[in-house]
Amino acid sequence: MTALVRTDSETLLSILEETWTSFVEADSVLLPLIDPPDHYDWTAAVEVDGAWTAVILLSVDHAVARAVTAAMLAVPEPEVVEDDMPDALGELVNVVGGAVKSLMPGPSSLGLPLVARGRLSVAAAPVEAGRAEILWSGQPVRVVVRVPFTEPEEAVS
């Protein structure tokens, strides 16, 4: 059985910072967000399967999707087309998911990322095991770790 291994928000924030400064903006500043929105325009997800099973979800609004895509492709924001955004968001959640996986019991493997407008259904992983709500460039970004089981419980930081 896969244990519920919780990921604290500071660890997730640190992973996001490293991902953002490496691939989005070298001098990115990410801050904890006190009052996160209920809804996001885009959700990207990647599954981890093996000794530790989970789904890692990254949610952003359209403005953030456009901004990170422009930054990662090194093009001006007006040149970004919507078709480019799922690939950029998929790569970000893939990197974040890989970093989360590296802190967990192994061996396990990453799936291919899935990106959708709005919410993604993760019925197979109903239990939330970690969450970070952050502010980047004045815009909210959410990362959630969901797992299928609830016991026994451990904490990873």
Added chain:
Amino acid sequence: MHALIIDDSRTMRSILARTLAGLGFTTDEAVHGQDALDRLESGAEPDLCLIDWNMPVMDGYTFLTRVRRDDRWRQITLMMVTTESEHGQIVRALAAGAHEYLIKPFTPDALAEKLQLLGLTATEVPA
């Protein structure tokens, strides 16, 4: 120097291509392992392959083992560039013939350092 970037993400191929261009490389891109293998079979002669692990059609590890089995491609330097960071996977890739292993996320400096260690560049990453 010429590099073949093998990654299913156009975004990541773009990031790697820009970094390599700054180090004086010319680049081509393949969207998965089979695409890369087809390019080699068609006569492509890269000095370096940067290989993602998780890709559709053919993953990077399979590509790595296929290339290492074939003497025609013995001179190509192979570097995994992947989110897969478990010790067992790194050991597996190196044992199968990868020369280096770079974990995402990485900085341009980290890629430059790996290439320098491999003797493929002496160029500093431009600021």
